[in-house]
Amino acid sequence: MKITVDRDRCVGSAYCQRIAPTLFDLGDDGIAVVLDADVTGPRAAAAREAEADCPSMAISTGES
Amino acid sequence: MTGSLADLVRVEDTSFYDDRQFDVYNRMRTEAPAYHYEPLDVFLLTRMDDVRYVSTHPEQFSNASGLTLNQLRMAKAGASAAFERFNEPDGELVITKDPPRQRALRALMSGNLTPRYLQGFQDALDGFCRDLLDRTGDGAPFDFVDSIAAQLPLYVAAALLGVSEVDIPRMKSWVAALEDLTKVNSAADLEEPGQRFDELKRFLRDQLERKRRTPGNDLISSFLASSLDGSPAPDPIVLAHVATLMSNGGTTRLLLSSIADLLAGHPDQMELIRADPGLIDGVIEECLRLMPPARGFVRTATAGVKLAGVPVRAGQRVYMLYPAANRDPGHFTSPDSFEAGRPQAYGHASFGFGAHFCLGAGLARMEAKALFTELISRYGSIRLAGTPTRYEHVQLNGWATLPVTLHR
Numbered sequence: 479m480k481i482t483v484d485r486d487r488c489v490g491s492a493y494c495q496r497i498a499p500t501l502f503d504l505g506d507d508g509i510a511v512v513l514d515a516d517v518t519g520p521r522a523a524a525a526r527e528a529e530a531d532c533p534s535m536a537i538s539t540g541e542s
Numbered sequence: 543m544t545g546s547l548a549d550l551v552r553v554e555d556t557s558f559y560d561d562r563q564f565d566v567y568n569r570m571r572t573e574a575p576a577y578h579y580e581p582l583d584v585f586l587l588t589r590m591d592d593v594r595y596v597s598t599h600p601e602q603f604s605n606a607s608g609l610t611l612n613q614l615r616m617a618k619a620g621a622s623a624a625f626e627r628f629n630e631p632d633g634e635l636v637i638t639k640d641p642p643r644q645r646a647l648r649a650l651m652s653g654n655l656t657p658r659y660l661q662g663f664q665d666a667l668d669g670f671c672r673d674l675l676d677r678t679g680d681g682a683p684f685d686f687v688d689s690i691a692a693q694l695p696l697y698v699a700a701a702l703l704g705v706s707e708v709d710i711p712r713m714k715s716w717v718a719a720l721e722d723l724t725k726v727n728s729a730a731d732l733e734e735p736g737q738r739f740d741e742l743k744r745f746l747r748d749q750l751e752r753k754r755r756t757p758g759n760d761l762i763s764s765f766l767a768s769s770l771d772g773s774p775a776p777d778p779i780v781l782a783h784v785a786t787l788m789s790n791g792g793t794t795r796l797l798l799s800s801i802a803d804l805l806a807g808h809p810d811q812m813e814l815i816r817a818d819p820g821l822i823d824g825v826i827e828e829c830l831r832l833m834p835p836a837r838g839f840v841r842t843a844t845a846g847v848k849l850a851g852v853p854v855r856a857g858q859r860v861y862m863l864y865p866a867a868n869r870d871p872g873h874f875t876s877p878d879s880f881e882a883g884r885p886q887a888y889g890h891a892s893f894g895f896g897a898h899f900c901l902g903a904g905l906a907r908m909e910a911k912a913l914f915t916e917l918i919s920r921y922g923s924i925r926l927a928g929t930p931t932r933y934e935h936v937q938l939n940g941w942a943t944l945p946v947t948l949h950r
Contacts, residue, residue, distance in 0.1 A: 487897075489648070489652065489899040490652050490657070490904075491893075491899055491903060492657055492904060493888050495657075496823075496888075497888070504656065504658070506656065506658065507652075507656065508653060508655070508657065508658075508659075509652075531889065533888075533893065533895045533896070533899045534895065534896050535598055535895075
């Protein structure tokens with residue numbers, strides 16, 4: 479799986495960081511950064527949960 | 543519940559918002575999910591999917607032509623000009639703009655109010671929580687709203703903005719003035735809160751001058767050092783956003799009082815979080831979901847569009863009813879029950895979605911978590927010590943008074 483964050487859409491809610499702290503962090507500007515873009519298994523499930531819950535729909539997960 | 547929806551849907555009437563509102567929403571969601579409320583020519587949205595759609599399509603649903611039902615009421619009464627007094631000329635408030643301008647203004651705010659920046663205030667926040675709880679006696683009755691919920695956001699705002707605690711009583715009156723704005727019944731009623739708002743603006747202009755001479759480690763100083771379109775952020779914009787930050791302590795007050803009320807009504811959940819304080823996050827989200835501090839916001843259609851199968855013309859308004867969307871059974875199982883461990887905790891609409899997602903969400907959650915972490919470390923139960931009174935307001939939801947006692 480390939481995780482990307484659209485930095486123009488991100489509103490810094492930090493939901494992704496709360497849901498999957500090993501996959502997402504917030505940069506100094508408060509906008510999400512992906513820590514590990516290429517994941518499989520349970521971590522891919524966590525990434526999909528972050529994608530679904532992102533309040534600004536800034537996260538995409540797709541096949542790598 | 544019988545009767546026609548036209549008789550039951552009384553969204554301009556504060557008495558509508560008691561426990562019976564939820565049965566009305568259930569009917570609206572199935573019978574008319576985009577219900578046309580004739581008196582204000584606005585479509586009321588009660589399904590989560592529609593609320594999410596409208597929030598995340600700002601090109602189709604604009605923030606620039608009114609945000610609250612009361613604004614629509616005042617416009618209908620010809621009182622729009624009186625409303626303008628509350629806006630700083632050239633203030634360009636982020637919530638009243640659409641992308642792309644909205645994005646630039648938002649970056650000014652969010653670039654300063656980052657989680658990392660807020661972390662620097664954690665110790666001060668914990669100290670405020672201890673002080674406030676030290677002042678309320680073990681087992682002695684007190685008003686949770688007046689003694690704690692109204693105080694904490696003001697202390698936090700003073701610390702964040704680098705303003706003296708001496709000014710807190712005045713800040714409290716400015717918060718009330720802003721809330722009156724969305725509450726008044728006539729243009730004449732806008733005069734008194736308008737005067738208090740003028741006073742707030744004078745106060746903030748003085749603060750801006752003070753911080754320009756002697757910058758500190760506070761938000762006013764960092765706004766003044768921020769750039770917008772490649773130039774220093776203009777004063778009217780800084781002022782408008784600082785005023786918003788200060789006055790939005792009101793919604794945090796409502797959230798804190800609602801959490802206390804929920805825990806008083808659910809001693810089992812109180813026991814759960816005492817055994818596992820990590821569940822406090824879930825309690826906060828459930829409270830936001832069940833008792834959203836802001837009941838909703840208006841958007842204006844920029845072009846003709848269909849919502850829930852209903853045609854909406856360009857210029858017509860829609861109103862997103864958060865307490866209805868938050869109990870949409872299509873999104874939440876047993877939507878009326880309070881479950882700290884609910885798996886879909888973050889799906890609620892209470893901070894909005896999309897470009898206008900609440901800028902203060904992180905701060906509000908941080909305050910709630912600090913306060914209730916300290917409270918449960920001291921006390922095993924919150925009990926009502928009298929009849930609480932609802933805050934009489936169409937848009938804002940919570941308690942005006944909440945008499946309680948705390949017990950070990």
